[in-house]
Each structure stands twice: as C-alpha cells, then as structure tokens.
Amino acid sequence: MSTSKTQLPSWTFAEVLSAFADFLIVSIHTILYEREIYPHETFMLARKYNFPVRQSRHPQVCDWVRNAIGACMDQMRRGDVSKISVVILSSIDIPLERFVFDMTSFPKVSERDQQVEMKNLNFSMTEMDEQYRTCIMKLSHTSSILGKLPADCTFTITIELNDDGKPPVGHDSPWVPADGITPKPDVPLKSVPPKVRPLRNVLMGPLSFDIYVEESKTKEKVVVR
Template sequence: MSLQPDDEPLEDQLSVPLSQASQLLTSFTQFLTICIHNILYYRSIYPAETFLTSRAYNLPVHQSRHPKVCSWIRDAVDAVKAQLVLGVVERIAVVIYDGQARVMERWMFDVAHFPAWKGFKDVRSVRTDEEDELDEEIIGNIETNMEGKVNWTDVDEQLRATIRKLAYAAEKLKSLPNSCTFTIAVELRDEGEAPIGHPQPWIPTQSNLQTKSKDREKAGQDVGGAKTTPLRAVEAGPLFFECWVEEGDAKEQRSSNTSSE
C-alpha cells in the first residue's frame, strides 16, 4: 500500500517516529513469539521435554526445540506482522482445540489501539524518480520533534510483566485433554480487507469463531467463551494492547462431566 502525502499531511499519518516504528513492531512480534511458545509449554500441547528453557526480559521462558514447530510459529508471526503493518488487525488469537476440533481456549491479544504502522515501511520507497516530492527535511523534523516518544525501558518492563502473568495464569487453568492442537488467528477490523492472494497463508475461520461485523449480526458461539480471565493491559508510550484468555464451552462442559463422574 503506497503512501499518499497529497491526501493527508505526513505528520498526521505517523503516530511514532519512523526510526522507532519498525523497532516497536519488532518488539511486539518477538513478545508474541515468546507468548506462543510459553502457551504451548504451560498448556502441555507438546511434552515438556521437547522444550528448552532460556531467558527473555530477564525471565525464564520456554521454547520448543522441534524445528518444524519453531518454523511454523515463525512463519505465522511473520504473517501476523504483515497484517499489523497494514493496520487491519483488531485482535490476535492463539486458539487451542481438542481432538474433536472443539475450542478449548483462546489466548487473546487485543491490538485495536495500536499506533498507526502504515507508512513506515513505505515512506522511503515513495522517493523514486520524484524524490523532491517527499522532502527528507520533513521526515527529519518529525523524528526530531517526536524523539523520545517511546520509552524502551518501560516497553520491556510492561512486556516482561505480561509474560509473567501469562505464565502464572496458564499454570492455574484446568488441564486440557490429550491430543490438543493449536492455530493462530487474526480478527480483522470491519474496514480491513481479507488477506487473499498467492501464496495464501490465511484461511477463513469456522463460523463459530467469526466475530460480529457489519455483514454478520451475531458473533459465533465460541467467541468470548464460557469464562474469561483477564491477564494484563499493556500501556507503554504509544504501545497499548490488552490480553486475556477465554475458556470455551466445550472445556467447561468437559470439566463438569469429569467432576461429576
């Protein structure tokens, strides 16, 4: 998507300095990757011995040692990042299913209030044969005026606290059945276009997980879950998002059946 400086002042299009936007987005996607690996570990999606323990944000974290799992997560997060850049994502979900494809849990990351990413990737490419139309001095002035808007120490502390809370919550939840699987999903804004094309990393979700929209009067039956546990709201400069975990109806029914036997 190209930047159109004639339609809107460049200063209004950028919510963070160009020099910091890419770093902020990379920080979030690294955080998301760590969260996914930790969810898989604490929810026993794979055996504990297939994970190694390392450190991130000065915390012990867990990472799958299986090359195919690591590759799949890396590709999935890259696909999420591509949609974040376009500004079309409202929520990101790590969805856990049982062996019958019933939703057990949804680990949610609400990024609806993220700063505008659109433009930081494209600004430099706009300057082709008509370089003078986008004056480097304008960009320099924006970065100078907004310097220090991102407090990186605060960002790291907020992400560190969220990972700790996620690990604590994951350990306290009721156990999942054997043979559970997972996937990564994104919920798009109403104005967002579905990511179609070739290659096609995304497929539409089942109707039970589709959110309410202008074309859909009611959300799917598994959206929201039977029980919701808030994790943390992250607010560090321009970076704001919320996290929570939803436990599905099928998981609650399974717990009830198990306790009554």
C-alpha cells in the first residue's frame, strides 16, 4: 500500500510579501493598543492567526497604517529595506521606544520574478500562521515588560534602507528623508546606546527576520512610574 506525502503549497514572493504586509498591520495595531497610544476603548477585539488581536476602530488610524505599510511594501519589492520601525514619541517628539522589524535577512527577489513560484519556500500556511501568531503573542505582552508611557505619546513608521538601497523619490513619495529620528538638541539621545529587548526571531527556510524593541535612555527621565 502506497502512501502520499502532504503537498505543501507553492509560494510566490508576491504572496509572501502580501502575507507579511498583513502581519505588519496586525503588529502595529497591537503595538498601538499595548502602548496605549490611543485609549483601549477605541479598539475592537478581532481574531487573526487563530489568536485574539486588537484593531483600532478609528477609520483614519486604520487608513494611515494601511497606507504606510503599502508604502513600505513598495520599497520591499525593490529589495531596498533593511529595517521597518514603529517609533513611539513623547508629546514633544522625543523618541522613547522603537519596535524594529529587522529585514536584513529577508529574501530579495527581482521584480520580474516576484510572481514566479519560489521552489525553496517549503512551509504551509499553517506554519506561517503559527510563526506570526507567536510574534503577535510576544507583542501582546510588551506592556508588562516596557512599563507605562507618559500621556499624549504619538508614533510614526520609519524605514531604513540597505547600503545600496535607492531612496524613494518623486512628488508623491510618503517618505521624508532623514538621518534618523533625533531628539531635541538638549537631549543627546544618539550618544547613549538604547536598551535592546529581543522579542522574536522568525526563520522559515529563507524567510527570516527579527523583532526587537529599543528603549532610549531618555525614556527613564520622562516616564511617570
């Protein structure tokens, strides 16, 4: 009697990137909820990756996050991105925390081949969901790790390019070129290394990325315990 092996689905890079974009959107809503950037009552309970998640009820917040991630994916398709970060800022725009999605090891595929099946991506949708679920679980516990933030914090999303990455250009570009998120002149954040807290390493064959949080030393001075 012969047996047949379970057939794993084929993946194109475009499909992998689409699934990753969905994951980033869920991650950002989770961060906004956990860090109380908006009041908890403005979030609704949803479900993703067979796990309860929070999603902002505010249409403008949802649209902003979706559009920002869409712009990130435009750069990811070009293979230019090394990091995507969610930066938490104080009410006077001092960086306090940075949630980093390190894409240095993420696969890079030429734009002409992104609709072609990738032979070496031998994992199932269930395995991908399990990996993303674990990441969201880690993010869902960051409030207990990072402590309470001061009132009226805001956030922004940044990308860092590879050394050979081409910066986005054009009138409609959503990105503002910068050397980095820098504090006010009287707060020398760049001279003080941030505290780094690893959250998760995802490794599914060639699909690999890291998530960690950086806490600035300035945060200790402004956070009310």
